[in-house]
Amino acid sequence: KETKLWGGRFEEGVTDAVERFTESISYDWQLYKYDIMGSKAHASMLASQGLITAGDRDIILEGLDQIERLIQEGKFEWRKDREDVHMNIEAALIERVGEPAKKLHTARSRNDQIVTDLRLWCRDAIDKILIRIKQLQVSLVMLASKYVDLIVPGYTHLQRAQPVLLPHLLLSYVEQLERDAGRLVNCRERNLKFTAPMKNSIDAVSDRDFVLEFLAANSIAAVHLSRIGEEWVLWASEEFGFLTPSDKVSTGSSIMPQKKNPDPMELVRGKSARVVGDLMTVLTLCKGLPQAYNRDLQEDKEPLFDSVKAILGMLEVCTEFAQNISFNSKRIQSSLPAGYLDATTLADYLVKKGVPFRTSHEIVGRSVALCVSKNCQLAELQLDDLKAVHPVFEADVYEYLGVENAVNKFISYGSTGSNQVKKQLEDWRIQLGIS
Numbered sequence: 001k002e003t004k005l006w007g008g009r010f011e012e013g014v015t016d017a018v019e020r021f022t023e024s025i026s027y028d029w030q031l032y033k034y035d036i037m038g039s040k041a042h043a044s045m046l047a048s049q050g051l052i053t054a055g056d057r058d059i060i061l062e063g064l065d066q067i068e069r070l071i072q073e074g075k076f077e078w079r080k081d082r083e084d085v086h087m088n089i090e091a092a093l094i095e096r097v098g099e100p101a102k103k104l105h106t107a108r109s110r111n112d113q114i115v116t117d118l119r120l121w122c123r124d125a126i127d128k129i130l131i132r133i134k135q136l137q138v139s140l141v142m143l144a145s146k147y148v149d150l151i152v153p154g155y156t157h158l159q160r161a162q163p164v165l166l167p168h169l170l171l172s173y174v175e176q177l178e179r180d181a182g183r184l185v186n187c188r189e190r191n192l193k194f195t196a197p198m199k200n201s202i203d204a205v206s207d208r209d210f211v212l213e214f215l216a217a218n219s220i221a222a223v224h225l226s227r228i229g230e231e232w233v234l235w236a237s238e239e240f241g242f243l244t245p246s247d248k249v250s251t252g253s254s255i256m257p258q259k260k261n262p263d264p265m266e267l268v269r270g271k272s273a274r275v276v277g278d279l280m281t282v283l284t285l286c287k288g289l290p291q292a293y294n295r296d297l298q299e300d301k302e303p304l305f306d307s308v309k310a311i312l313g314m315l316e317v318c319t320e321f322a323q324n325i326s327f328n329s330k331r332i333q334s335s336l337p338a339g340y341l342d343a344t345t346l347a348d349y350l351v352k353k354g355v356p357f358r359t360s361h362e363i364v365g366r367s368v369a370l371c372v373s374k375n376c377q378l379a380e381l382q383l384d385d386l387k388a389v390h391p392v393f394e395a396d397v398y399e400y401l402g403v404e405n406a407v408n409k410f411i412s413y414g415s416t417g418s419n420q421v422k423k424q425l426e427d428w429r430i431q432l433g434i435s
């Protein structure tokens, strides 16, 4: 066995169990690009401070480039007995270029290296996620554009509430995703700029709040995606029948030949558990640590990598799902008369006639009760029936009944009114660069 780079004071090597337990190369090799980037910057700093010669610096830089190429070509041997990505690269560099490489670790610790590598990795990961969020937003806006006039039931408590335009619902996801992106941009700007040194070296090496912020932002995004997943799974059911995923995004059953399941969206819902769990892992990991570096921090990598892998996959699959579903306009329209979606509009009608809202709520409640007993819709009640409930009803009441009339009554900012929704759809198309 080779002597460890830190082995000077040791008489015996570690046991196999300790070696297996403490190694991190099996996953932190993924940081090699950033580790090499950091080492190159470090070598340049050492030269500019007069701690190594320009000649040694150039040998180091050249050696690091060669190692990077070897890794990219899959020709680099990662050794568990060399513990981690830092030692693997440093030991290989010493093997390659000899003495000058032994000067590279002047004035730095692996603890400095790992936190630098991780920040650089997070910065690229955030950029990848931001691209995927935008792709999903684009596909949602395109989907919304196909159904500009389609009215769907709005729900609260999963009970029918008021009618809304489908694009209004789809744009609500787009808004949420925009805030998800904003949180990631915010995290990137606060923690990952690399425009100046950190002011406090203890802080620099000991905190992982940038990982936590990133994982928290991912978790919120994952919860949003999970809710889309749940809604689409529900809408794809026989009971709702509001949307049909194409074969390309559905899977079958091993026993029931008739089945066509929306598994991808179920897994979007499922993977959100992972992303939230990853945040919990690192929060718990950090909570008992004294300053500064503690080896516990090695345990932040796997949840971080896992969270990013999961969220990238979730975004990709949601995008493909949005590109491969169709809404069943006929089925949706034929379902609209149920559930008294126009009841609140009727209460607004009475308010216009001067009735206080609490009173009009009560009057419409009694009108709905009448419909329930007659098994009819509000629009099917005769004017005399309505007048019997309250004399304030007049013939113009029928301009407020029915889902189309109800939707048309919405005019205020942010509402489901057709002009509002069309304007916002257009704004999103411009913002996202959709021609």
Ligand code: ARG
Residues within 6 Å of the ligand: 024, 028, 084, 110, 111, 114, 295, 297, 298, 299, 301
């Ligand atoms: N592998 C460690 C980590 O991921 C970095 C190396 C620090 N090791 C050490 N013995 N100080 O945090």
